[in-house]
Amino acid sequence: MKLLKARWLIDSIGRAPIDDGRVLIVDGRIAAVGRADTVSASPGAEVIDLGEATLLPGLIDVHGHLSLDMSRGDVEAQLQEPTPERLIRGVQILRRNLKAGITTMRLCGESRNFIDIACKRAVTNGRLPGPRLLASGNAITSSHGHGLGPAADGVDEVRNAVRRNIQAGADLIKIMVTGGLSGKHESPFSYSYSFEEIAAAVEEAHRAGKRVAAHAHGGTGLRYCLEAGVDTIEHGAYMSEDDIALALEKKAWVVGTFGVVFHPDGLERAFAHVPSIVEKVRQARSEIGHNFKKVVDAGVRYTLGSDSMQGHLAFELECLVTFGVSPFEAIIAATKRAAEACGLEAHIGTLEPGKWADIIGVPGNPLDDITALRRVNLVIKAGTRYDQMSFP
Ligand SMILES: [Zn+2]
Structure with missing residues (x-):
């Protein structure tokens, strides 16, 4: 007691x-x-x-990763490190996040070999200190899509990828739909999955009772995600008025991840040597705050994730306050709303x-x-x- x-x-x-x-x-x-x-x-x-x-x-980080620590730089090299190295780094990342007050983390996709699911089991069994974990296994991406992972192209391969993740013990499914800020040859508006592929992932996941998180910044790809019934839009930096209206109608969540863009140890430093990425980050800085405030004001369900800014969930709340959200609402976003986005509101x-x-x-x-x-x-x-x- x-x-x-x-x-x-x-x-x-x-x-x-x-x-x-x-x-x-x-x-x-x-x-x-x-x-x-x-x-x-x-x-x-x-x-x-x-x-x-x-x-x-306890704070709930709704979008995290174990294979990626942005503050180390060398993002692409990290994703290709051998599994034992990534696992040990992941263990350290869990400790750092727990010490930072994050008692639950929803992991949004690793590159391979299900280190997140292994860590989840170890934390659940009390063999490893760390936040309570929700794991998504391998991020599902296309051959030319965002991030690294075993590629799944076409409806059948996407279905297989969802099933393999669920078989391995995933709690949710992560699918990479639009480009990101960190890719040299992609834009936040490019998209690498067809509507049919996204819909297949959603149908497979929902049939197994799993939620779907989609990496989507804006444009047609994000629109497809909402139309297909994706549960959480990850990042959503460039949602239009129409997207916001559809997100409301579909009761979709938007998970804001601001630290990678705004924190000095984020993308700007990690990719200081890549002018095209630095330019995308500067562009995002000038628009994200304004865009996200519109999401909030419209009444869309939203929460926060630190993405690969390990231990910096607090910075996400600071960004939200900078955008004009009250500190009280920012705390609600990272606790009560975060639990709802994870489906854990009965417990945390x-x-x-x-x-x-x-x-x-x-x-x-x-x-x-x-x-x-x-x-x-x-x-x-x-x-x-x-x-x-x-x-x-
Ligand atoms: Zn991420």
């Missing part, structure tokens, strides 16, 4: 922050949450008093009795200064404390 105390508490249900907040944890779940005068623990409970700090639900995303005890603490009040989320000083996942662990 643990009793957490802090000056403020944000439960992410949507109501005002609670002053003098308390959370009682019993057997890995939240037993009680509220003001000091409403929550008490028996004498033997471990008391963790954070003082002038805020308790909030808010601080409510009965939910899994995924709770973080930050000094001060993030509603006054969103950068407080960079300084996570308490990490509890399913009732177990992780912030005091030290590792490389």
Whole structure:
């Protein structure tokens, strides 16, 4: 039994922050949450008093990768590293993210050999410290498509690729539809899958009860994704008014990933030697904030992912605030809404009795200064404390 105390508490249900907040944890779940005068623990409970700090639900990174760390640069080389090397890096990435207050990560595609599914099993079994994981296995891409992975061309190969991922244990399916910012010979509007191929992936995945995440920035490819019933549009940097209207109608999610574009250690530095990519990043910087605010204002369901900016989910919230979203709504996006996008809203995303005890603490009040989320000083996942662990 643990009793957490802090000056403020944000439960992410949507109501005002609670002053003098308390959370009682019993057997890995939240037993009680509220003001000091409403929550008490028996004498033997471990008391963790954070003082002038805020308790909030563990952060959920809805778009992550284990095979890619943008801050290292050399993106293409990383994706081609042998599996053992990528696996060890992945283990370190999981630790870094957990320490940063990310208690759940939805992994959006690795290059090969299902290291994400192996890590997911190890974390689930308690053999590896890390955020709770959702894995998508190999990203499904065409021979000339975005990212690296075993190519799947044509409806039949796409169906096979979906089935192989599900057989291996994938929780969701990731399909690369449009080009990206990091490819030398692609644009955010180019697209490498036909409508029929995308629809086949969605049909196969949905029949097995799995959601589909599509890498899509804008243009016809993104439109096809929405029409085919993709569940989450990843990135969505260039959604038009029509796309936004269709996303609303289809109840699709948009997962914003801003750090790769805006963070100084992002694409700009990793690809400083490739002028065409630097130009695309500068272009994106001038448009993404404005575009994403339109997505938010229209009422489209949205959440956030750090992509390959490992440990920097807090920066995504900072970007959102820069775009004009309130710190409160940014926190809701990375907790409650993120849980919904993952299909885990029954268990995580808010601080409510009965939910899994995924709770973080930050000094001060993030509603006054969103950068407080960079300084996570308490990490509890399913009732177990992780912030005091030290590792490389
Ligand atoms: Zn990604």
